[in-house]
Amino acid sequence: MEIRRAATVAELLAAGHLYDDPPREAWAERFLAAPGHLMLIAYADDGADGFPAGFVSGIEMLHPDKGAEMCLYELSVDEAHRRRGVGRALAEALLAEARGRGCRGVWVGVDTDNGPALATYRSAGAADEGVFTMRGWTFAEDD
Numbered sequence: 001m002e003i004r005r006a007a008t009v010a011e012l013l014a015a016g017h018l019y020d021d022p023p024r025e026a027w028a029e030r031f032l033a034a035p036g037h038l039m040l041i042a043y044a045d046d047g048a049d050g051f052p053a054g055f056v057s058g059i060e061m062l063h064p065d066k067g068a069e070m071c072l073y074e075l076s077v078d079e080a081h082r083r084r085g086v087g088r089a090l091a092e093a094l095l096a097e098a099r100g101r102g103c104r105g106v107w108v109g110v111d112t113d114n115g116p117a118l119a120t121y122r123s124a125g126a127a128d129e130g131v132f133t134m135r136g137w138t139f140a141e142d143d
Contacts, residue, residue, distance in 0.1 A: 001086065002050060003093045006039040007032070015041055015052040018076040036060035040093050042077075042086050053081040056090035060101060070098035072108035075120070082116070091124035109134060 006012050012028040031037050039057045043050030054077035058070045072094055077086045098106045110117045112131060122128075 001045065001053065001089065002043045003040050003089060004043065005097075006041050006055075011041060011052075012039065015039075015055050018052060018055050018078060036062075038097065040090060040097070042081075042090055044081060051078075053078050054086045054090055056094045058094050058097065058106075060098075060103065066104065068101060068103045070094065070101070070103045070106040072106055075108075075117070087116075087120040088123045091120060091126075095124065 006015070009025055009028045009032065012031065013023050013025065016023045031039070037057070037059055039055055041052050042054040044053040054075070056075045057073045059073050061069050061071055063069075072091065075087055075090060077090075095106055107129075108121060108126070109132070110121065112118075
């Protein structure tokens with residue numbers, strides 16, 4: 001397995017089977033152009049180019065009293081590649097990227113009943129900081 005930072009729209013689109021919804025080229029372009037956004041893709045050793053077996057995305061955030069922190073935005077591993085350490089390796093690669101950028105820490109929001117995600121983050125050294133609730137606003141999708 002090799003983990004590489006996605007640098008092209010083609011790489012983001014090729015990992016589309018790992019996302020919740022089909023990716024859009026315009027959104028992939030915008031993601032790559034946005035400062036602080038990154039996606040690391042784990043490639044399985046299936047052929048010359050490898051198969052996108054998983055990804056982790058992160059967003060570097062800045063605040064006057066906290067400096068830089070990294071939000072682990074999403075982690076996904078292809079079902080056929082689960083329970084092989086891919087998720088942990090991706091989380092650890094994001095941690096290394098955050099350290100390299102001078103971030104003070106990394107945080108992730110995860111559902112309390114998502115056992116596999118909790119186990120992955122725990123195995124990568126994440127501490128349980130307690131239960132929290134999340135509220136959101138949804139806007140109409142602009143095409």
